[in-house]
Amino acid sequence: MPFKITGGRKNSKFFVSIDGIANHTNQGIKEAFRRVGSDLKKEFKQEVKNGIKTGRLYGSHRASAPGETPANLSGHYLKSIGTRLGASQLVFGNSAKYASYLEKGTKRMKPRPV
Numbered sequence: 001m002p003f004k005i006t007g008g009r010k011n012s013k014f015f016v017s018i019d020g021i022a023n024h025t026n027q028g029i030k031e032a033f034r035r036v037g038s039d040l041k042k043e044f045k046q047e048v049k050n051g052i053k054t055g056r057l058y059g060s061h062r063a064s065a066p067g068e069t070p071a072n073l074s075g076h077y078l079k080s081i082g083t084r085l086g087a088s089q090l091v092f093g094n095s096a097k098y099a100s101y102l103e104k105g106t107k108r109m110k111p112r113p114v
Helices: 009-050 099-104
Strands: 081-085 090-094
Touching: 009 081, 009 090, 090 099
Parallel strands: none
Antiparallel strands: 081 090
């Protein structure tokens, strides 16, 4: 049995505000996703740039060890970190071509997960 809501003149402002709740809720969620995404990017970039790396030394570059965030050699990996907002989700990741190799590892390298 469907519900029917009726009201008099005194309730008209109340019904108008109910109609706007869905729109305001979606805007609030998107803003929260935007802020969380911004914080994730900032924290991850800090970890890549300043996190302790204990991997092999190649000249003056210290690589990351398995389980550590990737080391920053050229800056391309850092520039490729980003977020994308969907209708109901926040996607955080890296668009560098080699990012999936770092994340999942290869036959010759253990993973450096985000």
